Structure formats: C-alpha cells, structure tokens
Amino acid sequence: MNSLDRHSLEEQTRLVSRYVAGDLSRSERAEFEAWLVASPELAAEVEMERRLRRGIASAARRGWLKRGSQGPQPAVVDQRWRYAVAASVLVSLVTVGVTVVMPSHEASDSSDTRVASATSLTRLTAPRTVRLGSVRGFGASPDVIVARTDMPRELTIEPDVMVLTCEDGTIDLECTGGTTPRTPQYAEYEMDVVSRRDSALAWRSTRQLANPGTLLSFVVPDPQKLSTGDYDLLVRGHSSDHEEVVARFWLRVTEQ
Amino acid sequence: MSGSTTEQIERVVSAALGGDRQAESQMLVALRPGVLAVLRFGAFSRWVDAEDLTQETLQVVVERVRARTIDDPCKVFAFAAATARNLALNAARKMLRQQTVVDSELVDEIAQNLEMEPNDLSDSDDRHLAEAVMTLLDELPTPRDRQVLVRFYLDGADKHSLCRELGLSPKHFDRVLMRARTRLRTIVERRAPHLALFPRITSILLPIALSFTFWVRDFGSW
Numbered sequence: 432m433n434s435l436d437r438h439s440l441e442e443q444t445r446l447v448s449r450y451v452a453g454d455l456s457r458s459e460r461a462e463f464e465a466w467l468v469a470s471p472e473l474a475a476e477v478e479m480e481r482r483l484r485r486g487i488a489s490a491a492r493r494g495w496l497k498r499g500s501q502g503p504q505p506a507v508v509d510q511r512w513r514y515a516v517a518a519s520v521l522v523s524l525v526t527v528g529v530t531v532v533m534p535s536h537e538a539s540d541s542s543d544t545r546v547a548s549a550t551s552l553t554r555l556t557a558p559r560t561v562r563l564g565s566v567r568g569f570g571a572s573p574d575v576i577v578a579r580t581d582m583p584r585e586l587t588i589e590p591d592v593m594v595l596t597c598e599d600g601t602i603d604l605e606c607t608g609g610t611t612p613r614t615p616q617y618a619e620y621e622m623d624v625v626s627r628r629d630s631a632l633a634w635r636s637t638r639q640l641a642n643p644g645t646l647l648s649f650v651v652p653d654p655q656k657l658s659t660g661d662y663d664l665l666v667r668g669h670s671s672d673h674e675e676v677v678a679r680f681w682l683r684v685t686e687q
Numbered sequence: 688m689s690g691s692t693t694e695q696i697e698r699v700v701s702a703a704l705g706g707d708r709q710a711e712s713q714m715l716v717a718l719r720p721g722v723l724a725v726l727r728f729g730a731f732s733r734w735v736d737a738e739d740l741t742q743e744t745l746q747v748v749v750e751r752v753r754a755r756t757i758d759d760p761c762k763v764f765a766f767a768a769a770t771a772r773n774l775a776l777n778a779a780r781k782m783l784r785q786q787t788v789v790d791s792e793l794v795d796e797i798a799q800n801l802e803m804e805p806n807d808l809s810d811s812d813d814r815h816l817a818e819a820v821m822t823l824l825d826e827l828p829t830p831r832d833r834q835v836l837v838r839f840y841l842d843g844a845d846k847h848s849l850c851r852e853l854g855l856s857p858k859h860f861d862r863v864l865m866r867a868r869t870r871l872r873t874i875v876e877r878r879a880p881h882l883a884l885f886p887r888i889t890s891i892l893l894p895i896a897l898s899f900t901f902w903v904r905d906f907g908s909w
Contacts, residue, residue, distance in 0.1 A: 464725045464769075467724050469761075470721065474720055475872070478724070485816060489820070491841055492817075495817065
C-alpha cells in the first residue's frame, strides 16, 4: 500500500466500479481493500456504486429504462401515470353511471357476478423479488413458495447462476495476466416455469443477455395464472451452438 | 473525498503501534467501517456474516499490533484487509462443505467465482432505489452523461470502447461515475436515509471524535 495521501485516495476512488464489478486483479484487489480499511469514505463510495448498479438494474426491470437505449425517458414514466389516472377516473365514472342508470339489471346479473368474483379470488399484493443462489434447488423443501391468497402482482426471480469464464472459455480462478474471470459462460439465458404435475410449460421468459456483475432477472408477469402445485424453474444458458439447463429451482404455489 | 479522515486514522494507528492503549481502542473504532466494507463488498460477501467476522478480524489485528510485529500503519491496513479476506474465504469454504460440496478445489472455485450482492433490500427499498436512480439520471447535465451510465451499468459496455464512441477521455468517464455516486448518495440520504451505509454526517463526526481523542491524549483533560 502506498502512502495515504489524498492523490492516492482519488486514484483508488477511480477503481471503485472495477472493484464492485470484480474486474481487479488479485494484487489490485488487495491494495484496494487495504485502502478500504483506511478510508470510510472510500467504503461509502463502494456502497453507492453497488446501489447505483442495483438501482439501474431495478429501474430497467420495472420498464423505466431500456437496454441499449440512448438514456432514460422519465417523461414516459410520467405520461404513463397520467394515462393510468385518466383510465381510473374513466372506469370510476362508467361504474357509477352503470350503477345509477341500470339498477334493475342487478338481480338478473347477480349470478354472473358471483361467478366472476369466484374466479378472481386471488388477492394480488405488492411485487415480490426472490434471489436464488446456484446451490439451491436440491433440498427437500421448495425454494420459493407463493400463496394464491397472497399472490404478488409480479414475481421476479433473480437466479445467481451465471458462471464467469476467462476470455478463452476456460473456467479458472485467475486468467492469463492475473485478471479475474469475467466472460459469462453463455451469451443469453432464459427461464421456463414447468409444472411438475404434467410437465407442461406454464411460462417462458424472453432470452436475456448475460451481463457480468448484474444478476439475471426474470419477471413472471401474471403469477396468479399459475394453478396450485409444484413447478420447476429451469434456467437455460444459450450460446450460438449449444444450450444447457444451468440451474433448476422449485416453486410451490399453495392455496393459502 | 475527505483526506483528513484517512490521515487521522493513520495517526491513531501509529499511536496504537507505539503502545498507547487508548489509541488502540480508537483504532478499532476507526478500522471497523473499512473492515466491515471489505467483508460486505468483497468476493465472499454472500457466504459470510460480516458483523461476526469484523469482530474476529479486529481481534486478530489488535493481537498483532500488541505483539509489535508490524511497524507501519499502512501495513496494519493491509494486514486487516488480508485477514478479513482470509476469514471470509474460510467461512465460504465451511459453508459450501456443509452444503455437501466436498471437492476442495471445486469449493474454492465456487467461492471465488460466485459473487452476488446479499439480498439486503426489501421490495419497497428496491423501488426507492430505482426511483432515486431515475431522479439522478434525470438531473444529469447532458444526455451524454446519461448515456454513459446506462450503457456502462445496464448494457455492460466496456469503458474504453464507450470513451472512444462518445469522445470522452478516461478521466472524464471516471468523473461522470464519481459525480453520479456522490449525487445518488445525496438523493438516497434525502429519500431513504437507511439505504446509505455511511451517512455523510460520518465524515464530520469521525474527525471530530478522533480530534477529541488526541486532545485528551495530548493535554490530559477536556
């Protein structure tokens, strides 16, 4: 470790994003971590770097940012809100109008309404995000359990299954030149939700580009459509000439 | 970035190396955030209880300082970081063995390669963070800066190719990232202060506390 002058500290600050991305060589990492011990401010920088990465990934998952775009479009988010409010007002007005204008139809339509209510008993709650380590899925209990009475509007699965390799494809602790492995083993990943009862495919994600340092994130848009039972969450890696199931997790949908 | 904080920590460690027991206690307080950071953000963070291992690391460090086998504060920092890393690696090995991965080399390989942020955010915090990032991106002065952040963090674009493409120098690129982190910190502290690990107030309070320690040590009274 060099002397603890301000100049060196600023140099270390420039390494923050490489440290968080795991791009530092072993010796660089050792020196950086010594600085980290000596400087709470540098530690705060590292924390913010992680938050920044996670915040951007989260915004993208929510559809507020697009990959490969020229930048964010906050106005679009605002516009969506305006549309949502306008639609809510419109629906409320129509509902009130129908209730006031056509009260005589209530009795005859009641049975249909009951049927409709029965099919929509699933109570939708806030979106849920589940992170899954690659060593899970082999135990005697499910990795993820969701109840139909407390079903999230969106179920996001973030499997930590991306293996990083050296540029030549070898899996090693340290690559030539002392760098850490940072090339994803597969260029793209996708996830299937398969019912264990009849092996039927319940949902398949779009393929997702592998990005080192960022977890894969698959959003099951309508989990309430999953009936009660056990499912396999299969994560598959794709390269140009090969595909492989890289992880399997166990999802259980219960009634309550 | 406050340089004085680091310098003051160095002074405390020097005093501890000289056998000053009061400075030794201050040293432990001063090193704690950094050691915790190494354990929380380092390669094995997913496998360890960072708080527990921080205590263990500091215990090893203080024993080494008392044994007088280190004479330079910088070496104490390096030793603390290395100790934290080794303890974390051992914890990772232990945990993977408990999960019936018995091949020793494979255990090391998995522990080294599988990095993941700990799942330390609730859904609502995750949303707060996403909103803070959107505010940050909205506030950036130029579309080019926004493009830098989105393409670097979201698309995983390489720094050098981005610099070439957007006509930026590597220093400018680093400045964009550093400014973004600083601004995000301000936004996060305002909207969801619990998401900021080291609130800005720390950089004011820590030097005051350390100065107070030296005052008492040098002058013997308040």
